[in-house]
Amino acid sequence: MEQFLKKAKKASKIISQLSSKIKNQILEEMAKALIDNCDYIIKNNNKDLEKARKNNLNSALLDRLVLTGDKVQEMSNALLAISKLKDPTNRVLDGWVNQDGLNIQKVSVPLGVIGVIYESRPDVTSDCAALCFKSGNVVILKGGKEAQNSSVAIVEILQEVLIKNNLAKECISLIPEYTQEGVRKLLKQDKYIDLIIPRGGAGLIEFVSKNSSIPVVKHDKGLCHIFIDKYADFNKARKIAINAKCQRPSVCNAMETLLIHQDIAEEILPLFYEDFTQEKTKLLGCEKTAKIIKVKLANEENFQTEYLTNTLNIKIVKDLDEALLHIARFSSGHSEAIISENYTQIEYFLAQVDSACVYANASTRFTDGSCFELGAEVGISTNKLHARGPMGLNELTSYKFKIYGKGQIRA
Amino acid sequence: MEQFLKKAKKASKIISQLSSKIKNQILEEMAKALIDNCDYIIKNNNKDLEKARKNNLNSALLDRLVLTGDKVQEMSNALLAISKLKDPTNRVLDGWVNQDGLNIQKVSVPLGVIGVIYESRPDVTSDCAALCFKSGNVVILKGGKEAQNSSVAIVEILQEVLIKNNLAKECISLIPEYTQEGVRKLLKQDKYIDLIIPRGGAGLIEFVSKNSSIPVVKHDKGLCHIFIDKYADFNKARKIAINAKCQRPSVCNAMETLLIHQDIAEEILPLFYEDFTQEKTKLLGCEKTAKIIKVKLANEENFQTEYLTNTLNIKIVKDLDEALLHIARFSSGHSEAIISENYTQIEYFLAQVDSACVYANASTRFTDGSCFELGAEVGISTNKLHARGPMGLNELTSYKFKIYGKGQIRA
Numbered sequence: 001m002e003q004f005l006k007k008a009k010k011a012s013k014i015i016s017q018l019s020s021k022i023k024n025q026i027l028e029e030m031a032k033a034l035i036d037n038c039d040y041i042i043k044n045n046n047k048d049l050e051k052a053r054k055n056n057l058n059s060a061l062l063d064r065l066v067l068t069g070d071k072v073q074e075m076s077n078a079l080l081a082i083s084k085l086k087d088p089t090n091r092v093l094d095g096w097v098n099q100d101g102l103n104i105q106k107v108s109v110p111l112g113v114i115g116v117i118y119e120s121r122p123d124v125t126s127d128c129a130a131l132c133f134k135s136g137n138v139v140i141l142k143g144g145k146e147a148q149n150s151s152v153a154i155v156e157i158l159q160e161v162l163i164k165n166n167l168a169k170e171c172i173s174l175i176p177e178y179t180q181e182g183v184r185k186l187l188k189q190d191k192y193i194d195l196i197i198p199r200g201g202a203g204l205i206e207f208v209s210k211n212s213s214i215p216v217v218k219h220d221k222g223l224c225h226i227f228i229d230k231y232a233d234f235n236k237a238r239k240i241a242i243n244a245k246c247q248r249p250s251v252c253n254a255m256e257t258l259l260i261h262q263d264i265a266e267e268i269l270p271l272f273y274e275d276f277t278q279e280k281t282k283l284l285g286c287e288k289t290a291k292i293i294k295v296k297l298a299n300e301e302n303f304q305t306e307y308l309t310n311t312l313n314i315k316i317v318k319d320l321d322e323a324l325l326h327i328a329r330f331s332s333g334h335s336e337a338i339i340s341e342n343y344t345q346i347e348y349f350l351a352q353v354d355s356a357c358v359y360a361n362a363s364t365r366f367t368d369g370s371c372f373e374l375g376a377e378v379g380i381s382t383n384k385l386h387a388r389g390p391m392g393l394n395e396l397t398s399y400k401f402k403i404y405g406k407g408q409i410r411a
Numbered sequence: 412m413e414q415f416l417k418k419a420k421k422a423s424k425i426i427s428q429l430s431s432k433i434k435n436q437i438l439e440e441m442a443k444a445l446i447d448n449c450d451y452i453i454k455n456n457n458k459d460l461e462k463a464r465k466n467n468l469n470s471a472l473l474d475r476l477v478l479t480g481d482k483v484q485e486m487s488n489a490l491l492a493i494s495k496l497k498d499p500t501n502r503v504l505d506g507w508v509n510q511d512g513l514n515i516q517k518v519s520v521p522l523g524v525i526g527v528i529y530e531s532r533p534d535v536t537s538d539c540a541a542l543c544f545k546s547g548n549v550v551i552l553k554g555g556k557e558a559q560n561s562s563v564a565i566v567e568i569l570q571e572v573l574i575k576n577n578l579a580k581e582c583i584s585l586i587p588e589y590t591q592e593g594v595r596k597l598l599k600q601d602k603y604i605d606l607i608i609p610r611g612g613a614g615l616i617e618f619v620s621k622n623s624s625i626p627v628v629k630h631d632k633g634l635c636h637i638f639i640d641k642y643a644d645f646n647k648a649r650k651i652a653i654n655a656k657c658q659r660p661s662v663c664n665a666m667e668t669l670l671i672h673q674d675i676a677e678e679i680l681p682l683f684y685e686d687f688t689q690e691k692t693k694l695l696g697c698e699k700t701a702k703i704i705k706v707k708l709a710n711e712e713n714f715q716t717e718y719l720t721n722t723l724n725i726k727i728v729k730d731l732d733e734a735l736l737h738i739a740r741f742s743s744g745h746s747e748a749i750i751s752e753n754y755t756q757i758e759y760f761l762a763q764v765d766s767a768c769v770y771a772n773a774s775t776r777f778t779d780g781s782c783f784e785l786g787a788e789v790g791i792s793t794n795k796l797h798a799r800g801p802m803g804l805n806e807l808t809s810y811k812f813k814i815y816g817k818g819q820i821r822a
Contacts, residue, residue: 013739013763013765016765017762017763096784098782098783098784099784100777100782102773102777102782104783109765111795111796112765112795190620194795194796195795195796209601209624210624213620213621215626215794215796217796233818235818236817236818239818239820240818240819240820242820243820243821244820247820247821328424350813351428352424352428354424354427354520354523354811355811356811356812357811357812357814358811358812358813358814359814359816360813360814360815360816361815361816361817361818361819362513362814362815362816362817362818362819362820363816363819363820363821365820365821366511366513366814366819366821371509371511371513371821372509372515372812373507373509373510383626384522384523384605384606384809385522385605385606385626385628385796385797385809386796386797388809388810388811389811389812390812398795398796398799399799400765400766400767400768400769400799400800401767401768401769401783401800401801402761402769402771403768403769403770403771403773403777404771404772404773405770405771405772405773405774406647406772406773407644407646407647407650407651407772407773408651408772408773408774408777409650409651409653409654409655409658409773409774409776410654410658410774410776410777410782
């Protein structure tokens with residue numbers, strides 16, 4: 001592995017200096033290469049699918065694993081889209097002349113070598129490769145083992161384009177040992193790797209956090225809350241709650257718990273009950289809720305659970321402060337919303353809630369790189385350091401200070 | 412420890428919401444309290460000094476440990492200076508309205524709870540306390556054991572001001588177990604602590620990096636290089652080299668290795684020899700250097716050493732590329748400089764060198780929060796994530812997105 005990492009480090013020096021023009025041209029060639037080799041990709045994907053069916057993989061996982069001609073076209077389009085984005089490196093972030101007359105410029109630069117550990121989704125392979133390449137970073141990829149054949153094929157195709165352009169194939173590569181033990185070793189290579197991005201379930205995130213000596217930007221779970229204030233507009237509240245829970249329950253920005261101000265509970269709960277029943281949402285509620293509508297009683301564990309299914313906890317709270325206490329205790333720091341028409345309540349909520357994204361009168365489902373119009377999404381960080389919330393290309397950069405002098409020395 | 416950390420976390424919610432006015436007022440009161448309790452501080456400092464002399468602490472360490480009336484006045488002045496700085500929280504870093512009409516604001520917020528582990532310098536105790544307080548963060552301090560009595564006294568005084576202002580004393584506190592074992596336990600508390608900043612020697616940095624499950628921003632060693640290009644202005648080169656090495660050899664931004672282009676070596680080396688001999692600098696050099704001036708031969712280990720003393724390595728290189736290779740191999744990523752009048756050489760150097768600060772025609776000694784006019788210096792980060800180079804108050808913040816909607820849901 002050390003030999004490989006040395007090459008990766010060396011490649012990062014080269015790739016960090018490529019012009020935007022050349023990077024974009026190569027991304028376009030990669031987009032074309034995916035299409036040209038569509039059959040090869042699908043052939044390898046079929047191997048993965050066969051194995052997955054033998055191992056009785058559930059349908060949701062199979063669904064994420066399968067590649068079709070259309071899907072490969074989408075992957076290719078994604079690369080083209082990334083080629084059209086603004087280069088995140090060499091942005092002058094700040095600049096000034098100090099009292100000594102030094103011209104100080106703070107300039108964005110690539111991070112270096114990035115490890116991405118992700119689920120069994122072959123399309124993530126080409127996406128992450130392109131995002132890292134565009135931002136001048138070397139990437140080491142490790143997808144789920146169920147998608148290994150597909151990932152190998154995709155990386156082969158991208159590497160051919162690199163080689164044709166006289167670049168080291170280590171600019172984009174799979175981890176040399178495609179096993180958990182391989183990942184464990186990789187996580188100790190802080191001498192060579194600058195950042196690890198884990199994407200996936202709680203188990204993976206915990207494994208990486210515990211074992212990594214490299215800085216980690218986590219794409220962790222989303223346990224999101226919406227608080228319906230007593231000053232809420234009921235129409236907005238109903239529309240937003242349904243959207244946040246039911247539009248796509250399997251994602252991290254979906255709502256898990258609905259908090260309702262006690263003063264409006266009796267009036268609004270039957271309406272919510274009607275809405276959610278229509279959406280076949282499984283409802284759990286606190287004791288007070290159970291007195292108003294028909295729900296199973298929710299316990300402490302329910303409030304700690306990221307369901308990722310069409311299941312919702314409901315809790316009646318005394319006031320905004322009790323809602324804030326509940327959120328502080330159970331939130332994963334991802335996305336929270338207040339529904340209210342009261343200026344003071346809203347500003348208090350937005351200031352107090354310590355989450356990456358805090359909403360007034362909008363669905364938590366908007367926490368997303370595309371909704372934020374970042375151009376591309378690397379992930380949604382639940383870290384507080386380096387990057388928080390939806391991460392785009394800019395978040396794959398560091399910076400350095402370039403200082404232009406004319407012979408100055410320190411007094 | 413858990414009980415204490417719970418209180419610290421709770422305090423961080425309060426302190427994060429304090430207005431600038433109140434924070435500044437409290438900092439002013441703290442500045443006054445240090446002066447009012449100067450005798451008490453010095454009395455406790457004397458206990459540390461007595462113990463230190465018994466343990467034969469070297470004079471450099473004793474020098475950093477000792478507090479006098481003047482020194483306490485300086486500490487107090489530093490607090491006043493920090494009270495006058497702009498509040499780093501609640502800055503709107505970015506903002507836009509997306510296609511859905513959501514008003515998205517990226518706003519700086521405190522990180523939460525910060526652990527600072529530092530050397531035996533009592534003045535760092537009040538400095539770090541004030542910087543964290545100003546930026547709305549709770550701080551847990553652990554200074555060197557030689558300064559324990561002084562630090563306890565200083566923190567007591569600051570806490571009295573907190574209590575008088577109805578704030579939890581946990582806003583500023585020492586680690587409950589003031590031992591290495593205590594530090595080891597602290598480093599595992601990622602549930603409560605958001606950032607660890609270690610300041611000090613290589614041993615401490617390594618201990619913290621290895622044992623921390625909390626994100627670490629390192630204030631690591633500085634192994635800084637200056638490359639004298641063949642197009643250098645000799646006067647600038649001599650002035651800058653002497654300044655970078657000799658003005659204060661014990662600091663991280665001092666130069667350790669001077670790289671000289673071979674085409675000018677014979678001409679410039681005797682001049683450097685004269686300069687450095689006058690400054691009593693101990694010189695080591697590569698074989699080629701040893702043929703031109705009288706130096707001890709430098710080996711691989713010398714090039715890896717951050718001397719922190721008036722000792723210098725000299726190496727003759729074939730060209731800019733060889734200089735860059737040497738720097739890539741031995742630099743700690745802190746500060747590097749090129750001395751040249753050639754535009755292309757300079758721009759190439761500044762682009763290629765992967766260090767926090769890269770200089771053209773200026774001394775590396777400028778890598779410093781005060782020279783960069785950041786108002787205050789928390790440290791100099793050799794990390795690439797979150798913050799790089801001189802860190803001011805802004806680098807003690809994270810951000811969150813406040814999103815103002817009017818009922819939007821995701822399609």
